[in-house]
Amino acid sequence: MSATSVPAIRIAHASKAFHGRTKALDSVNASIAAGACIGLLGASGSGKSTLLRSLCGLERLDGEHSAVELFGQTLQAGGALSPQIRQLRRQTGIIFQQFNLVGRIDVISNVLTGLLPRMPLWRALGARFSPAEQMQAMQALDSVGLADYAFQRASTLSGGQQQRAAVARALVQGARILLADEPVSSLDPASARRVMDLLHHLSRSRGMTLVVSLHNVAMARRYCDRILALRAGELVFDGLPVELDDARLHSLYGASSEELLMDHDQSESPPHSFGHELPLAA
Numbered sequence: 001m002s003a004t005s006v007p008a009i010r011i012a013h014a015s016k017a018f019h020g021r022t023k024a025l026d027s028v029n030a031s032i033a034a035g036a037c038i039g040l041l042g043a044s045g046s047g048k049s050t051l052l053r054s055l056c057g058l059e060r061l062d063g064e065h066s067a068v069e070l071f072g073q074t075l076q077a078g079g080a081l082s083p084q085i086r087q088l089r090r091q092t093g094i095i096f097q098q099f100n101l102v103g104r105i106d107v108i109s110n111v112l113t114g115l116l117p118r119m120p121l122w123r124a125l126g127a128r129f130s131p132a133e134q135m136q137a138m139q140a141l142d143s144v145g146l147a148d149y150a151f152q153r154a155s156t157l158s159g160g161q162q163q164r165a166a167v168a169r170a171l172v173q174g175a176r177i178l179l180a181d182e183p184v185s186s187l188d189p190a191s192a193r194r195v196m197d198l199l200h201h202l203s204r205s206r207g208m209t210l211v212v213s214l215h216n217v218a219m220a221r222r223y224c225d226r227i228l229a230l231r232a233g234e235l236v237f238d239g240l241p242v243e244l245d246d247a248r249l250h251s252l253y254g255a256s257s258e259e260l261l262m263d264h265d266q267s268e269s270p271p272h273s274f275g276h277e278l279p280l281a282a
Contacts, residue, residue, distance in 0.1 A: 006072040008034040008177055008209040009055060013065040016050055016233075024050040025061070026233040032211065034071070034176075037203045039224030039241070040213040043256040046230040048213040052179045055211065056092045057085050070177065090117055093170025097182040099162040103155030107146065107165050110154050111137040114173035133172075140168040144198055160191025164198060171202075178202065180212040184219070196223050217249060217260045231256075 014028040024047045032038055042048045053059035055068055057075055067077040075081070075088050082088060093114070101110045112129050115136075129137075141147045144164040149157060157165065163183055170178055180199060184192035196212075200223045203210040214220045220227050221241040229237035229244065229252060236252050237244060249257045 006034075007031045007069075008036070008071060009211070010067075010069040011051075011055070012067040012069075013063060014051065014054060014061050014068070015063045015066055016047075016054065016059065016061050023233050025054070028230070028233075028235045030228055030235065030238060032209060034209055035203065035207040036209055037200060037223065037225045038209075038211045039220035039227045040211055040230070041215075041217060041220050041227050041237075041244075041260065042213075042230035043215075043253060043259045045232075047233040048230055049181050050233075051230065052094070052181050052211065052213055055177075055179055056089055056094050057081050058094075086117065090173065091175060092177045092179060093167075093173050093175030094179040094181065095163065095166045095170060095183050097185055099159070099166050101154040101162055101165060104153060106151045107154050107157065108134070108137050108141065108150040110165055111140055111168045111172055114169040114171070117173070137168070137172050140171040141165070143171060143202075144168045158191065159187050160194055163187065163191075163195050167195075167198060167202070175208065177209045177211070180210065182213055182215065185215055192219070199223070215260060216262065217244065220244075 009032040011028055011030045014025050015023070016025040017023045028051060040048050040051065050059055054061050054076070060079055060081065061068070061076060062079055064078045066079065068075045070088055070091055073084070073088060075085065112133065115129065115133055138147060138150060141150050144167050146161060146164055146168065149161065154162060154165065178199070183199070184195050187195065196219060199210055199212060202208050212224070221244070224241055227237065227239065227241050227244055228235060231252060237248070246261065249260060253260065
């Protein structure tokens with residue numbers, strides 16, 4: 001198999017039960033190509049967050065046949081994490097609905113925390129960053145349109161700006177895969193579009209593999225190359241966005257489809273500019 005044909009993510013027989021009985025995932029199988037933009041769709045409780053967390057090793061899957069591979073390397077298998085888990089996690093950035101920024105420190109310091117997993121312990125404990133690393137963080141902020149806010153306290157940013165700062169943190173980490181867990185569900189429509197524009201832009205311009213979980217099918221249709229839809233932990237749809245029309249959605253989710261079809265401002269607007277596309281340091 002050539003290097004170009006190795007999928008960015010391979011999920012095999014992914015199963016997970018909580019408290020021994022509640023099944024969050026039920027033998028999910030999928031292969032995701034490098035550079036793809038994947039929408040992970042499902043109503044509340046469908047297993048989206050559990051699956052995303054398993055892709056970076058924050059959740060251990062059940063069952064001897066379960067496995068997750070990143071670029072051909074085993075992240076976890078049979079309920080056990082790889083001995084190289086820390087190295088593999090560096091390839092994966094994850095952003096959450098809650099942003100996870102430290103509000104009392106400035107934005108650039110929050111972004112620089114993306115470098116901590118790569119640093120020696122003595123440097124990480126002292127948060128000592130070189131001028132080159134600080135420039136790398138500034139380049140990341142410029143790429144998401146936040147260079148002018150670098151030295152503001154993170155708590156002063158709007159929700160959409162905080163989410164973009166979280167994306168900048170993943171960029172300095174050097175992530176090849178970006179996992180986004182409901183990144184726009186708490187944002188107003190304009191901020192949600194701006195964040196999704198950014199994520200889609202990064203996938204296209206940098207070749208990052210993006211897997212984003214969403215509640216809104218219109219947004220998944222607009223931004224994603226492919227949709228994986230979960231229902232009660234099972235993968236019930238894997239295909240092109242155009243194939244998941246409203247009738248198909250109703251057949252899969254019944255009354256729960258209304259949650260996914262909730263009106264959301266999806267008016268067309270020109271793409272936002274996110275600053276200069278400067279190459280980030282390796």
